Amino acid sequence: MNKPKISFRNVWKVFGPTPEHIIETVKPETAVSDILAKTGHVVAVRDVSFDVYEGEVFCVMGLSGSGKSTLVRCLSRLIEPTAGKIIVNGDNVVEMSEEELRDLRRHKMSMVFQRFGLFSHRRVIENIAYGLEIQGVEREERIKHSYEILEKVGLHGWDQHYPHELSGGMQQRVGLARALAVDPEILLCDEPFSALDPLIRRDMQNELLRLQRDLQKTMVFITHDFLEALKLGDRIAIMKDGEVVQIGTPEDIVANPINDYVHEFTKDVPRVKVLTARTVMKPVTHKEELIGRAVAIDTTLEKLIPLTADTDDAILVMDGEDNVIGEVNRKRVMMALATIQKKEV
Numbered sequence: 118m119n120k121p122k123i124s125f126r127n128v129w130k131v132f133g134p135t136p137e138h139i140i141e142t143v144k145p146e147t148a149v150s151d152i153l154a155k156t157g158h159v160v161a162v163r164d165v166s167f168d169v170y171e172g173e174v175f176c177v178m179g180l181s182g183s184g185k186s187t188l189v190r191c192l193s194r195l196i197e198p199t200a201g202k203i204i205v206n207g208d209n210v211v212e213m214s215e216e217e218l219r220d221l222r223r224h225k226m227s228m229v230f231q232r233f234g235l236f237s238h239r240r241v242i243e244n245i246a247y248g249l250e251i252q253g254v255e256r257e258e259r260i261k262h263s264y265e266i267l268e269k270v271g272l273h274g275w276d277q278h279y280p281h282e283l284s285g286g287m288q289q290r291v292g293l294a295r296a297l298a299v300d301p302e303i304l305l306c307d308e309p310f311s312a313l314d315p316l317i318r319r320d321m322q323n324e325l326l327r328l329q330r331d332l333q334k335t336m337v338f339i340t341h342d343f344l345e346a347l348k349l350g351d352r353i354a355i356m357k358d359g360e361v362v363q364i365g366t367p368e369d370i371v372a373n374p375i376n377d378y379v380h381e382f383t384k385d386v387p388r389v390k391v392l393t394a395r396t397v398m399k400p401v402t403h404k405e406e407l408i409g410r411a412v413a414i415d416t417t418l419e420k421l422i423p424l425t426a427d428t429d430d431a432i433l434v435m436d437g438e439d440n441v442i443g444e445v446n447r448k449r450v451m452m453a454l455a456t457i458q459k460k461e462v
Contacts, residue, residue, distance in 0.1 A: 121168035121204075122303065122335040123192065128165045128201035130187050130359075133158030136199045149358045161187040162198070163359035174329060174336045176350030178343060178382075184359035185339045189305050192337065193226055194218055205303070223252055227296035228305040231312055235280040235291055242267065242276040244291050248299040263298055269328065270294045286317035290324070297332070306338040310345070322348055343382040347371070347391060355379055368392050388457045389419040397421070397453040398434045398443030411435050414442065418453060425450045 131139050139158045149160045162184045169175040177185045190196040192203055194210060203210040205221065213221065227248065235244050242263050249259035267276055270290040280288055289309060296304060306325075310318045322345060329336065340346050346353045347367040354364045355378075363375040371391045374380040394416045411433040412424065424432060425447040434443040 119171040122171040123169040124204040126202040130162035176346040179356035183356040226303045227301040229309040231308040
């Protein structure tokens with residue numbers, strides 16, 4: 118991994134008249150429901166710590182009320198955290214002045230909202246250019262750049278239309294384009310696709326992955342949909358009652374859910390589509406002697422099954438730099454399938 122772009126350190130958000138007192142007195146084992154019943158305070162984010170790395174898509178997911186949206190709003194200080202540090206590029210966002218925070222929001226961080234948040238009286242191209250306008254970019258330059266972003270998100274020809282003339286998916290593309298137009302280092306996405314129909318939602322997920330391959334932004338993506346997190350996330354943090362329960366890659370979480378709460382998310386996931394060669398391979402020695410068929414480390418078990426079904430030969434596993442890091446064969450694939458079937462019984 119690269120160095121952390123964002124670091125949460127012991128972050129709390131407590132709603133109520135004396136939130137600092139709650140942090141000082143609450144015991145780790147005390148349930149948030151008990152805190153609410155006894156004190157009237159809502160513990161929305163509870164002692165959260167993790168890193169997000171540069172160029173990573175980091176998904177935060179959980180059920181409604183788990184604290185995920187509050188957490189991302191603390192990152193941009195749309196909601197003021199009660200305690201803790203949030204480090205972005207080495208600077209503590211919590212201690213930033215109004216001017217420093219304004220600069221962070223205008224130049225380094227953009228947000229895509231669930232409800233689009235478009236200006237109904239502005240045409241598409243003007244909505245996209247809004248962030249650049251706030252930055253003070255001259256009109257000719259900001260409109261020119263906005264047309265470039267318009268093309269990237271597949272809205273050619275829709276520049277002079279108003280938001281109400283667009284479908285929900287197209288409106289969300291405008292929202293995404295507006296966020297990208299300022300070329301932010303960090304993109305915050307708060308359940309941006311949850312209001313869309315399933316087919317449009319899938320298209321937007323694919324569009325986001327395509328853009329990420331080209332742009333390599335650091336992205337914090339909030340969702341309540343575990344399948345969406347599996348598809349988009351390099352890593353996933355699962356939250357419950359304001360706490361982070363488990364952090365890992367999609368295959369880590371599917372293969373090794375830490376408790377019953379996480380297992381409920383993973384139990385219906387088709388594991389052959391998530392587990393990869395990384396999971397089933399064995400290390401190799403004498404790499405210079407190895408020749409033969411090879412697959413990438415992220416090749417899914419589903420794709421490995423036909424590759425190994427008709428041969429006892431090992432298939433090499435390569436990392437992103439074409440180095441041999443392991444091997445898989447029919448036996449290891451069959452053992453992985455047997456383990457999956459046992460867990461699903």
